[in-house]
Structures are given as structure tokens and as C-alpha cells.
Amino acid sequence: MSREPAQLSPVSRTAVGVAGLRALENGRPDRLFEDPYAGAFFHAGRELFENAPRRSLGPVFAHQVAVRTRYYDEFVADAGQVVILAAGLDARAFRLPWAEGVRVFELDLPEVLEFKDRVLAQQGARARCLRTVVPVDLREDWTGPLREAGFDPNRPAAWVVEGLLVYLSHDEAERLLLAVTELSAPGSRISFEHRPDGVNDGLLRQARAIGGEVTELWQGGLGTKAPEWLAAHGWTPETATIADLAVRYGREPEDTGRGGFVAATRVG
Template sequence: MSEELPPVGKTAVGVAGLRALESGRADRLFEDPYAGAFFHAGRAIFEGQERDHRLGMVFAHQVAIRTRFFDDFVSGGTQTVLLAAGLDARAFRLDWPDGARVFEVDLPDVLAFKETVLSEKGARPRCERTPVPVDLRDDWVAAVKNEGFDPAQPTVWLAEGLLVYLSRDEAERMLTAVTELSAPGSRVSFEHRPDGDQDGLLERARQFGSEVAALWHGGLSGDAPEWLAKHGWRPETVTVAELSVRYGREPLDRTRGGFVIATR
């Protein structure tokens, strides 16, 4: 099954493994009952690759903090779009308000893999869940609208772990589309690394994951808050270190990296 995943799908399986590890901790920051199943179904993709194991450990703390932060961010949304939804199961594991609708946008192969595993587990979403199989570099806007997305309704947009895989032009095009689709009151969030390519976490990751690092194209680099402000958003930022303290974890990441949250 894992052999059918595209290269970026490999990172999704790895992240699922890290979420499974966090879910097994007594002091876990979240609980993902499906993460282990995703990793088990796709783990063959890592066989004989010790470097990938070490790369995963570099990101373990980041993934735990990121997942909890983004869980809290999407909480309460009545129309939510998960851009590059990957193998996270928020539609199945979070409490959603009545009438909430979640659109999961990702590559067809990734969503097909996800559907197979969730079906085998008998998973049932806790909201109205709509998978949208499309490449975000293609006309994903039309695809989402065709599935019933309402641009007149405030939307919660989440682009978890995505922008670093896009070129600056691709990131700007995607966020411009998000802006055009966002009614007043909409919110958006994604990773923010003010040091851009010099971010310490990325530099450490490159030591162990040349294959994964080759997929990174930088996104908006360190300019995300400025870009958002120029396009009608009110951005705020928070660092992984600050969130670590808030969540009762030792701050392990000595970079300034974190997340941007913006309101329309």
C-alpha cells in the first residue's frame, strides 16, 4: 500500500508515526487513535533507512507542539479547510460544533491511502467531512467549490507542514486564493520560520534527510506576517519555545521558529 504514495506521502507517514508516539505518552498533548494505524500501514516505505529514523526524532518535539497548537486553532470552526490534510484525523478525533464541515484537500494518492486505513479501522467522522483529491498546484479552488465550499461563510484555513514544500510563487498563489475565498472573520494558520532557510530545525534535519530536504522549496521564507498584513490579514506569531512552556514541555528547539495566525 505504501508503495503507491508519492514522495511527500512519505513525510505524512513519518509524521503519523510521531503522532502515535506522542499519543502513547502519559503526559500526551493530544490523542490520535488512528496515527498508529497509518504508520503501520505505510511503514514499509522506511525499511532499511536509518537516516529517516534519526530525521523523525529531530521533528518529534516540533510535531507534538504543532499538532496540539493546530488542534486548538481549528477548534470551533464551522467551515474548515485543511490544505495538505495529510494523514491527520482531526475530522475523526476532535469535537466539532453541530453542522461543522471539514474539507480535506490533498493529493489523490494520499487521500486514497488515508481512506483505506480509516475504513479498515471503522472510523466515523464527528463532522461533515469532505475529501478533496487535488494537487494544490492545480485548480484546487474549483475543486473545493464543486464540493460545496461557501466563500460567503467565515472559514478556518490550516496549512500544516505545507508551505516549505512550495516555491515562493506557489505559496503566494495559494495564499492569494485563500484570501479571495475568505469572508470577514476567516482565520488562517501555518508554520512561520523568521530565519527562513537558516532555521536551526531545518538545518539539523538536512543532516539526516537529504531525500526529504530535497523537497523543501522555502515557501514565504521568513516574510509570512508581512505578506499577510499587506493582503488584508491581521497576523500574530508564536514560537515553538513559547508554546512548549505553555504546554508544560521543555523547550528543545533553540530556533525562533513557530507559527503565524491571521484573521481577516
């Protein structure tokens, strides 16, 4: 087996663990989504967890990942142009029933996208949309490469910022979102995770009680005032909790506090 996954950065390696959680959900008869490639990603990268501590964060995040995946699947369902920032190992371009002509841009570090494409090729996967990968470091200039790849800032876009901001400092998160705002035509939409209770968020407290490499990487992102920030920068925000979404999807909610997601639409 290739040793390539071991070369992924600590933040990028979390994508392999998340793929494992999506694979578990995909195996349930009452699954909230279908992801036939998640198991292949985890199998290809499982060596990263051979020396992992016995107390895993998997059980803590399994429910959240299942709800989050379904939520973002629905968020992009009607979009004509989609940008997935820190795309990781999710295979939406390959597994969702896209309308004809939809363009999906996946941005992530080069080694993540290379690993992803290698596994997908081994599975014989074929994109169901116009898929374009853009290898970049989102802490550096990424808007130029995105434009050069064919992104049209004059068309509304759906921006997916899944599982990313918590790994960025406040300044890094703000720079990222300001860049998104600059590229967003009226009618564009954005969504990312939002935890109004900050460090007191139930899910984060459970994870920190276990500890490990992942929790040590968290920097907090935009903080607790994301809806207010979006409103001040030309977006109309709405929020949804994981608990409420779980009920909507027919799943028993877990006690994870008020954490969930913010979604916003760019106004003219």
C-alpha cells in the same frame, strides 16, 4: 499487506513518518493530544521506511510535531467551516470533539486520501463532523473543486496549512495564499508554519545536517516575511514560537530558535 503506500509521492510519504511521530506522542502519559489512528497509518505504510537511513529525522521533528498538532487542534476548535490544505494523514475530522454542524474539507492528492480512507475504514472510524474530501493537486486549480464540494466563501473559514509551504516555491506558495485570500470572507483565519530566521532556523539546520530525501524536497515557501505578506493582503497576523507554545502546554521547550507559526484573521 497492500503495496499501495509505495505509490505515494516523496512529499506524500512524509505524512506516514509524521503519523509515526503522532503515534509516539499518543503513547505518552503526558501526551499533548489524542490520536488513536496515527499508529494504524504508520503500520499500514511502514514498508516505506524499511530501507531508510539509520540516522532518522524522527528525533529531530518529534517535539515540533507534538506541539504543532496540539496548536492546530486548538486553532480549529471554534470554527464552523474548516479547510485543511494538504490534509495528509491527520484524522482531526475523526478525533476532535466538533460542535454540531461543523463542516471540514480535506484537500490532498487522490492517492493520499484513498490510502487514508482505506486505513480509517479498517479501523471502523467514523467522522465526528461533516467531512468532505477533495482530491486535488494544490499546485493546480483547486478552488473550483472546493466550491463544487460545498465550500461557502461567504462564511468565515479556518484554513489549516500544516507542513506544506516549505515544499513549495515562493511563487507556488504565493499563488496558494492568494487563492485562499480570494475565498476568505471577513473573519476567516489562516495559519501555517513561520520561520523568521529562514535557512538559519535551528530546527531546519539540525535536519539538514542529517540530510535525506525530505530535506532535499524543501523549497522555502513564502520565506521569512510571511506576516508582512499577510498584512499587505488584508490579513491581521500574529506569531507564536514552538518554544513558547511548548511552555504553554506544559512541555519543556527545545532549542529550535524562533521558528513557529503565523496565524492571521481576514479583515473586512
